[in-house]
Amino acid sequence: MFDDRYTLAYRLYPYARHADQDKSAPVRHPVVVMGGGPVGVATALDLGAQGIPCVVLDDHEGVGMGSRAICFAKRSLEIADRYGAGKPMVEKGVVWNLGKVFHKDDKVFEFNLLPEEGHEFPAFINLQQPYFESFMIERLFEMQKDGAPVEIRGKNRVDSVTVKEDHVVLEVMTPDGPYTLEADWLIGCDGANSPLRTMLGHEFTGKVFKDSFLIADIKMINESFPTERWFWFEPSHGSGASTLLHKQPDDVWRVDFQIGWDVDRKEEMKEENIRRRLDAFLGEGVDYEMVWSSIYTFQCKRMERFRHGPVIFAGDAAHQVSPFGARGANSGMQDIDNLGWKLGLVINGQAPESLLDSYNIERVHGADENILNSTRATDFITPKSETSHIFRNAVLELSEHYEFARPLVNSGRLSLPCVYDGSPLNSADGLPHGPALSLIHI
Numbered sequence: 001m002f003d004d005r006y007t008l009a010y011r012l013y014p015y016a017r018h019a020d021q022d023k024s025a026p027v028r029h030p031v032v033v034m035g036g037g038p039v040g041v042a043t044a045l046d047l048g049a050q051g052i053p054c055v056v057l058d059d060h061e062g063v064g065m066g067s068r069a070i071c072f073a074k075r076s077l078e079i080a081d082r083y084g085a086g087k088p089m090v091e092k093g094v095v096w097n098l099g100k101v102f103h104k105d106d107k108v109f110e111f112n113l114l115p116e117e118g119h120e121f122p123a124f125i126n127l128q129q130p131y132f133e134s135f136m137i138e139r140l141f142e143m144q145k146d147g148a149p150v151e152i153r154g155k156n157r158v159d160s161v162t163v164k165e166d167h168v169v170l171e172v173m174t175p176d177g178p179y180t181l182e183a184d185w186l187i188g189c190d191g192a193n194s195p196l197r198t199m200l201g202h203e204f205t206g207k208v209f210k211d212s213f214l215i216a217d218i219k220m221i222n223e224s225f226p227t228e229r230w231f232w233f234e235p236s237h238g239s240g241a242s243t244l245l246h247k248q249p250d251d252v253w254r255v256d257f258q259i260g261w262d263v264d265r266k267e268e269m270k271e272e273n274i275r276r277r278l279d280a281f282l283g284e285g286v287d288y289e290m291v292w293s294s295i296y297t298f299q300c301k302r303m304e305r306f307r308h309g310p311v312i313f314a315g316d317a318a319h320q321v322s323p324f325g326a327r328g329a330n331s332g333m334q335d336i337d338n339l340g341w342k343l344g345l346v347i348n349g350q351a352p353e354s355l356l357d358s359y360n361i362e363r364v365h366g367a368d369e370n371i372l373n374s375t376r377a378t379d380f381i382t383p384k385s386e387t388s389h390i391f392r393n394a395v396l397e398l399s400e401h402y403e404f405a406r407p408l409v410n411s412g413r414l415s416l417p418c419v420y421d422g423s424p425l426n427s428a429d430g431l432p433h434g435p436a437l438s439l440i441h442i
C-alpha cells in the first residue's frame with residue numbers, strides 16, 4: 001500500500017555498537033542532539049552541511065509510524081532543500097491549492113493558495129510525517145558517505161544529563177548497557193514530553209485545550225475526492241462538531257473528527273465505532289481500508305527560555321501548538337534554520353556565544369506568534385462558551401458573502417515570515433538593517 005520507504009522507515013538506523021561505548025573515558029563531542037525526530041535530524045543536516053560534527057541519539061531505531069504531521073509549508077520545504085532533501089518531498093507529496101470551508105451542508109467560501117510567482121516551492125504539500133523524516137534521514141546517510149561528520153545512533157536512550165559550566169555529561173542506555181558521553185553543546189529535540197526538560201527541571205507552561213479529535217487515515221477503494229482541503233463546521237452528518245478531509249500520498253485520506261472532551265477513548269478507538277463515524281460522513285456504499293487511527297488532545301505551551309548555557313531546546317521540546325495551522329514540525333524546522341548557522345559560527349570561533357541568545361529571543365517570539373495563531377484557530381473551531389459559539393457562527397455566515405470576514409476564519413498564513421522586530425541582531429534605527437557587527441566577528 002505504501003512505498004517501501006514508508007515500511008522501512010521504522011528501522012532506518014538499527015542499533016549498532018559504537019566505538020565510544022568501549023572507551024575507558026567518556027568521549028567529548030562538539031554537538032550531541034537528543035532526539036531523532038524531524039527537528040533533531042534537521043539539526044544534524046544543518047551542522048553537517050557546515051562540516052561541524054554532530055551525533056544524534058534516538059531511543060528508537062527509525063521514524064515513528066502513523067502520520068502525525070501531514071502539512072508541510074513552503075518555508076520547511078525551502079529549508080529541507082538547503083539540506084538537499086526538499087525535492088523528493090515535493091515529488092512524493094500531494095500539492096494542494098484549493099481549500100473549502102463548509103458550515104453544516106453549505107459551502108461558506110473557498111480559498112486558493114496559488115503558487116506565488118518566483119517561488120520554487122508550493123505553499124503547502126501533504127506528506128505523511130514518516131516520509132518527511134525518512135527523506136531527511138536518507139540525506140543524512142548520503143552526507144555521511146560524502147564525509148560529513150554526522151551520525152544517528154538508534155536505541156541510544158539518554159537517561160540522565162548533568163550540566164557543567166562549559167559542557168554536559170550524558171548517561172546513555174543501549175541494548176548493550178549504559179555508556180557515558182560528553183558534549184560541548186546539547187540540543188534538546190526530544191519532543192513535547194521532553195525527558196530533558198524534566199531532568200533539568202524546566203517548566204513548560206501554557207494552556208490545555210479540553211477537546212479530543214479522532215484521526216482516521218483511510219485508503220479509498222472505490223471512491224475518491226478532489227485534491228482539496230475540506231473543512232466542515234457543525235457538519236450535518238453528526239460524526240463530530242467539526243470534520244477535516246485532506247488527501248495524502250498513496251491514496252490515503254485523513255479524516256479528523258472533533259469528538260468532544262468527555263469521551264471514552266477506548267470505546268471510541270474500537271474499529272466498529274470509528275467505522276460508524278466514517279460511514280455517516282462518507283455515505284452509504286463507500287468502501288475504504290483503515291490505515292491508521294488515533295485520538296489526540298493538545299496543548300499550547302512553551303518553555304520560558306530555549307537556551308540554558310550549553311543546553312539549547314528546539315522543536316516540540318521547546319514549544320507545543322495545536323495541530324490546527326500545521327505549526328508544529330514546521331516551526332521546529334524554522335528553529336533549526338535559525339540556530340544552525342549561529343551555532344556553526346560560535347563553534348568555529350567566528351562569533352561569541354552571545355549570538356546564541358538571539359536564537360532564544362527570536363524563536364521565543366516565533367513560538368508566541370505560532371501559539372497565538374494556533375490558539376485563535378482552535379478557539380474558532382471549538383468555541384468555549386455559548387456567546388463565542390454565536391459569534392463564531394455569525395462570522396461563518398458573514399464570510400459566505402463578505403470578503404472582510406474570511407481572514408477571521410483563516411486566522412494566519414503559516415508561510416508569512418515571522419518579523420523579528422525586537423531582535424538584538426537588528427541595527428539601531430536609521431542604520432541599514434542587518435546583524436549588529438559587534439555580535440559577529442567574521
Ligand SMILES: Cc1cc2nc3c(=O)[nH]c(=O)nc-3n(C[C@H](O)[C@H](O)[C@H](O)COP(=O)(O)OP(=O)(O)OC[C@H]3O[C@@H](n4cnc5c(N)ncnc54)[C@H](O)[C@@H]3O)c2cc1C
Pocket residue numbers: 034035036037038039040057058059060067068069070071072129156157158159189190191192195215296314315316317323326327328329330331332
Ligand atoms: C495529530 C497531529 C497532527 C499534526 N500535524 C502537523 C502538521 O500537519 N504539520 C506540522 O508541522 N506539525 C504537525 N504536528 C506536529 C508534529 O508532529 C510535531 O511538531 C513534530 O513531530 C515535532 O518534532 P520534534 O522533532 O520536535 O519531536 P518528535 O517528533 O516528538 O521527536 C522526538 C524524538 O526524540 C526521541 N526521544 C525522546 N526521549 C528520548 C530520550 N530520552 N533519548 C533519546 N531520544 C529520545 C523520540 O523517540 C523522538 O524520536 C501534528 C501533531 C499531531 C499529534
